[in-house]
Amino acid sequence: MQKWEYLYVNRWRGIERKKGQDVLSASKWNTLKPNTEMDGEEWSGEFLALLNELGDRGWELISVTPGSGCCGGVNPLDISGDADGISSYGVTIDVAGFTNLELWTFKRPKE
Secondary structure, eight states: OOOEEEEEEEEEOOEEOOTTOSSOEEOOOEEEOOHHHHTTOEEOSOHHHHHHHHHHTTOEEEEEEEEOOOOSOBOHHHHHSOOTTSGGGTOOBOOTTOOOEEEEEEEEEOO
16 A cells, blocks of 8 residues: 655735735735745745746645635734734724635655
């Protein structure tokens, strides 16, 4: 019977408000290196390069699971440090349901 080993890659992103705008948008994705092979540090390169490296090491992608870790009622000052007029109206921002987490699961045969 074939035995497998598994590896997980966590990706996350926040929200940001660009200066002078009253709307929020998704920030760039951040990636945590798989700690079984790459010390669990944040990956600073292109995500495609990480995927190619994992493929070269024999890892096969089996799933990507999205998640929503944001809760509602975020104060604009907590997001950018500069409310740019929004918080003076007492507005809070609800970002519940925003996909900001991904769990990438890989496997390869155990030797």
